[in-house]
């Protein structure tokens with residue numbers, strides 16, 4: 001029996017309506033930018049398996065570092081104990097994170113990195129004797145699927161059953177070139193009508209919204225208003241972190257720096273799950289007290305799992321290497337050339353690039369996971385390319401190790417896919 005046939009007997013997949021979904025594809029191997037299925041078909045991984053495997057699948061350098069770590073120390077309780085991999089990762093991360101970051105808190109994935117950030121923000125104010133209960137977030141933001149993160153996500157089309165239990169969240173539009181006054185006015189109104197604890201946002205690129213970009217200047221202006229009112233700024237860099245925008249972190253494009261940063265996805269180079277919530281010294285100090293209860297009593301069993309830390313250290317070493325930095329520039333240049341060549345196509349409504357991110361908006365109305373979108377998905381799969389279009393947006397976020405031939409193959413398929421909309 002095939003993997004695919006065995007799977008449908010007892011597995012429940014995420015983001016899947018099993019009554020109507022087609023059987024999943026059995027993947028047996030991955031190497032570099034390529035996935036291999038059980039029938040021997042190959043697919044170029046155009047989205048680095050949800051922005052994780054940025055240094056290529058089964059990257060030898062990462063695998064070796066993790067293997068070495070697993071043989072030395074596999075897992076320990078991270079309350080009362082520490083270990084080399086966690087300490088080294090903390091040092092290496094703080095070297096590349098924005099300079100105001102000073103503490104590294106470990107969790108398990110992107111959602112829990114955000115969840116911890118939200119709890120930190122609420123308790124920060126609580127510890128100072130203030131009860132602040134509102135989160136400010138962007139309209140089309142995505143922050144994960146646990147309750148706090150889900151509440152803050154504006155893209156909650158499938159969250160109907162849970163909406164009554166959400167945290168209190170007020171929304172502002174993402175700042176574009178023409179709406180900054182409106183955004184700031186709305187922000188100020190929210191601040192005067194609510195007790196705002198934090199502003200949570202995806203810096204510069206809203207991934208799940210369809211790789212929508214907004215301006216660093218706008219973000220800077222929002223930060224300033226938040227600062228004036230003691231509202232903590234939380235940058236969710238789960239998607240944007242680790243080189244994808246051309247910088248190590250998207251927050252580097254913004255003049256003011258966030259108080260808290262959430263990391264995951266490429267953090268562990270696609271090998272194992274881990275999340276991190278980093279914060280400034282000011283945030284950290286609000287938890288120091290003779291009263292134990294003012295500490296941050298939030299923990300995950302696998303906090304700072306040593307093999308995960310080893311993967312992250314090796315990932316940072318690769319990210320900061322000349323070879324990967326050159327690759328980022330190379331992909332950037334390729335994306336820009338392709339974007340320029342397709343910009344005036346009658347079926348293209350818009351095209352944008354930043355770092356290794358490329359997004360093409362098709363001139364057609366499509367629902368997020370509707371049938372036309374599925375047709376588009378199939379079109380790419382038939383050509384050996386794995387992409388996950390979001391509504392009418394086709395986006396590419398390839399591993400840094402993708403070669404020019406593979407990139408051109410993706411571009412060609414995108415161009416050819418436009419005939420579906422004639």
Ligand SMILES: *Cc1c(COP(=O)(O)O)cnc(C)c1O
Nearest residue numbers: 109110111142143144207238239
């Ligand atoms: C993927 C993502 C998350 C959630 O991360 P998980 O590891 O899937 O829980 C949160 N925020 C952003 C911006 C993301 O892209």
